[in-house]
Amino acid sequence: MEGFVAKHVDDYQHGKINRRRLIEILTFAATTAYAGKAAAAESSGLDVALVNHVSYTCPDYRRAADWYSKVFNLDQVGATNRDVALPFGKKGEKPLGIAANDVPLTHIICRTRPQETATRASTRPKPTAVIDHIALTVADFDRDRAKAELTALGVKNVRDGGPYSVYVDDPFGYEIQITGIGVTAVCGAGDRAGCGDKR
Amino acid sequence: MERFIADLVQGLDSGRLNRREFCETVALAAAVYGAGEAAQAQASRGFKVIGINHMSYTCPDYLKARDWYGSVLNMKSEQTRDDGNRANMMFGPEQGKGGTFLVARTPKSVASGASGIKPGVEAVIDHVCYTVPNWDEARVRATLKAKGLEVSGRDGSLHVFDPFNYDVQLASAAEENAFKR
Numbered sequence: 001m002e003g004f005v006a007k008h009v010d011d012y013q014h015g016k017i018n019r020r021r022l023i024e025i026l027t028f029a030a031t032t033a034y035a036g037k038a039a040a041a042e043s044s045g046l047d048v049a050l051v052n053h054v055s056y057t058c059p060d061y062r063r064a065a066d067w068y069s070k071v072f073n074l075d076q077v078g079a080t081n082r083d084v085a086l087p088f089g090k091k092g093e094k095p096l097g098i099a100a101n102d103v104p105l106t107h108i109i110c111r112t113r114p115q116e117t118a119t120r121a122s123t124r125p126k127p128t129a130v131i132d133h134i135a136l137t138v139a140d141f142d143r144d145r146a147k148a149e150l151t152a153l154g155v156k157n158v159r160d161g162g163p164y165s166v167y168v169d170d171p172f173g174y175e176i177q178i179t180g181i182g183v184t185a186v187c188g189a190g191d192r193a194g195c196g197d198k199r
Numbered sequence: 200m201e202r203f204i205a206d207l208v209q210g211l212d213s214g215r216l217n218r219r220e221f222c223e224t225v226a227l228a229a230a231v232y233g234a235g236e237a238a239q240a241q242a243s244r245g246f247k248v249i250g251i252n253h254m255s256y257t258c259p260d261y262l263k264a265r266d267w268y269g270s271v272l273n274m275k276s277e278q279t280r281d282d283g284n285r286a287n288m289m290f291g292p293e294q295g296k297g298g299t300f301l302v303a304r305t306p307k308s309v310a311s312g313a314s315g316i317k318p319g320v321e322a323v324i325d326h327v328c329y330t331v332p333n334w335d336e337a338r339v340r341a342t343l344k345a346k347g348l349e350v351s352g353r354d355g356s357l358h359v360f361d362p363f364n365y366d367v368q369l370a371s372a373a374e375e376n377a378f379k380r
Binding site for chain 2: 044045046047048049050051052053054055056057058059064070071072073074077078085086087088089091095096097098100101102103104105106107124125126127128129130131132133134135136137138139140146149152153170172173174175177178179181182183184185186
């Protein structure tokens with residue numbers, strides 16, 4: 001609580017918030033059971049560290065998992081009769097750029113279930129948004145080498161995605177972009193040709 | 200690699216890079232190179248995945264999505280890429296060093312009522328789960344409630360819906376981990 005107050009006093013003294021706002025925040029905090037709730041109510045949101053997993057639903061999860069294992073060298077763990085997880089690394093490894101111990105490797109869960117129950121609550125309206133492709137960053141990316149590798153693996157419909165990425169379709173027609181680490185949210189800001197996602 | 204390093208040294212000498220940037224870039228290059236080497240050693244075919252670079256999220260109104268993901272999940276919009284049809288919402292590590300982004304976009308066809316689902320696609324990513332570090336159950340729930348969201352799920356693994364009824368899961372490492380299934 002002390003740190004919470006100190007932070008807001010500091011903000012006030014540096015002109016980041018006005019006197020009225022300071023009073024509102026501290027009053028709310030003081031009248032709330034514990035500081036955690038007050039901080040949560042006042043804060044802007046949750047800091048997400050990484051994608052934990054993407055839930056990929058298709059007609060045959062084994063076929064999908066085998067394809068992702070083959071193309072991306074991913075192990076299959078925790079298989080059940082309806083799904084399997086494919087982590088982006090080995091047990092004990094940390095995601096790139098993550099120092100914290102409580103942020104696990106991202107993984108894909110390939111699963112098969114009726115489309116009607118693919119989302120948690122079938123009573124809700126269907127989503128009007130879609131994740132139409134995901135891009136995977138791979139080590140040591142080189143476009144020409146990647147295209148040759150994909151062709152050798154029997155992957156069809158390989159197409160350019162700018163100088164630093166390629167697009168492919170998985171066995172169920174889902175579009176996967178394969179990129180180098182240089183493709184970022186800011187790339188292309190001054191030089192569109194340098195960005196892998198030009199669409 | 201050698202040429203890459205040489206360019207970096209030149210950048211350091213010319214003042215384009217400071218000492219810290221130089222060290223970080225070399226370390227990153229070594230890590231990425233190492234990952235590539237390891238991949239080659241482990242398998243003769245295929246790629247070594249470092250992580251998700253980005254997810255392309257198509258919806259009827261990217262501004263709503265931008266504001267929601269910015270407000271609820273503290274994603275930061277890269278303003279230079281917000282062109283009136285899309286926004287790149289960054290989160291996690293620094294971009295180019297393991298960071299990810301969500302591309303919230305509204306193509307004209309979708310703005311006109313199309314679904315955004317490509318013909319012939321038989322698979323769907325029906326939800327995305329994000330890891331929240333330093334998980335504090337009360338704090339996470341209070342934050343989501345303060346945003347006016349209906350929360351479901353179990354402790355350490357919660358679900359909410361975004362403005363387009365897309366299922367968003369938030370989880371701790373303890374509850375959602377590929378090796379603990």
